[in-house]
Amino acid sequence: MPNAKPNATDGDFNLGRRGFLAAGAGAFLCSIGGQNILVERAGDAAKADAAAARVAKPAGAKSRPSAAAPGASPVDQLKFETPVPAPGGRVVEYWIEATVALWDILPTRPRRDYWHGVPLAGPSVFKAFVYQEMTEGFASPAGPAAIPGPTLECEVGDVLRVHVRNGLPDKYAQAITMHPHGVRYTPEYDGAYLGDFTRAGGYIGPGEEFTYTWEARPDSVGVWPYHDHGPNHTLNSMRGLFGGIIVHAAGAPRPDVSQILFMHSLAPPTTGLRRVFECVNGRAYAGNTPTIQAKVGQDVAIHAIGMDDAFHDFHIHGHRWRKDGGTVSTDNQTVGPAETITARFTEDNPGRWLYHCHVMSHQDNGMAGFYLVTP
Numbered sequence: 001m002p003n004a005k006p007n008a009t010d011g012d013f014n015l016g017r018r019g020f021l022a023a024g025a026g027a028f029l030c031s032i033g034g035q036n037i038l039v040e041r042a043g044d045a046a047k048a049d050a051a052a053a054r055v056a057k058p059a060g061a062k063s064r065p066s067a068a069a070p071g072a073s074p075v076d077q078l079k080f081e082t083p084v085p086a087p088g089g090r091v092v093e094y095w096i097e098a099t100v101a102l103w104d105i106l107p108t109r110p111r112r113d114y115w116h117g118v119p120l121a122g123p124s125v126f127k128a129f130v131y132q133e134m135t136e137g138f139a140s141p142a143g144p145a146a147i148p149g150p151t152l153e154c155e156v157g158d159v160l161r162v163h164v165r166n167g168l169p170d171k172y173a174q175a176i177t178m179h180p181h182g183v184r185y186t187p188e189y190d191g192a193y194l195g196d197f198t199r200a201g202g203y204i205g206p207g208e209e210f211t212y213t214w215e216a217r218p219d220s221v222g223v224w225p226y227h228d229h230g231p232n233h234t235l236n237s238m239r240g241l242f243g244g245i246i247v248h249a250a251g252a253p254r255p256d257v258s259q260i261l262f263m264h265s266l267a268p269p270t271t272g273l274r275r276v277f278e279c280v281n282g283r284a285y286a287g288n289t290p291t292i293q294a295k296v297g298q299d300v301a302i303h304a305i306g307m308d309d310a311f312h313d314f315h316i317h318g319h320r321w322r323k324d325g326g327t328v329s330t331d332n333q334t335v336g337p338a339e340t341i342t343a344r345f346t347e348d349n350p351g352r353w354l355y356h357c358h359v360m361s362h363q364d365n366g367m368a369g370f371y372l373v374t375p
């Protein structure tokens with residue numbers, strides 16, 4: 001797909017019909033606070049933010065959902081215990097703040113596609129929404145304000161205790177949440193905004209904090225995403241409000257190399273930029289996207305996770321792995337939205353390799369990177 005090239009009268013906030021069509025799957029519909037908002041060009045993100053800012057804290061986020069709400073069920077009145085670790089398990093704690101960061105999709109200088117050796121021009125910085133790891137008690141940053149957020153890691157039997165603070169600046173003030181995949185949680189800790197049926201973890205208002213408690217069960221083993229599931233979840237997830245969870249079997253050997261790769265697009269309606277970038281971990285084009293490194297003989301696990309509304313095909317040159325841990329080999333595996341595939345193999349093939357999405361228009365708009373293997 002050619003890059004979206006605005007015509008002479010187009011500004012960053014008005015792509016025009018031709019530019020919009022070239023932007024492809026950048027448009028999406030947000031249902032926020034009883035309104036449907038079509039986010040198809042840059043100014044629309046501000047409309048979605050304004051609608052999200054008007055969503056008041058539901059009664060159920062303070063105590064329990066109202067039994068008198070239209071459509072209410074007895075399940076809305078259930079009470080839940082906060083889970084504790086299984087015998088021998090631990091409490092693994094994280095402090096994470098949702099914030100806004102100026103994010104460069106093409107951070108490497110000189111700015112170029114290092115696969116093809118082609119210079120890249122045009123705006124590439126936008127305001128991303130990110131989860132930033134903090135030290136205990138939110139005292140200070142413990143990691144970068146980056147896409148993706150910190151990887152939450154634990155073993156079966158452990159409990160993840162994740163303290164989340166909504167630190168979005170006033171201009172973007174709105175409720176957010178953190179919704180996990182893979183771990184076990186009660187409705188209190190689902191992190192999903194449900195209108196009148198919202199529970200405590202489904203609405204973290206501006207400046208507020210909430211602590212999620214999630215269990216790592218035997219069927220939680222694997223790699224999973226977490227993401228915003230508040231009133232404005234679609235736009236905020238597209239902006240970067242996501243990260244990964246790794247649950248290990250207790251005592252299982254850890255791979256020598258472990259890399260999470262989120263496959264997602266950053267399109268003009270989300271970023272306000274002129275063109276769509278097909279990204280890996282918030283960056284586009286080899287040399288900007290993560291460069292993975294390994295040595296021959298190492299146990300390598302590369303986890304590709306879909307984090308937009310497209311299907312991707314994760315491909316690594318020079319390597320094969322067992323699809324879903326079964327008996328069928330592959331070198332190119334489909335990754336759907338919020339789905340994880342793991343390419344795990346013993347490294348045996350030194351050199352410079354490409355990894356990329358095999359959807360051609362994604363590959364050519366940046367969804368590619370290098371994998372360097374030393375003998």
Ligand SMILES: [Cu+2]
Pocket residue numbers: 263310311312313357358359362363367
């Ligand atoms: Cu793709």
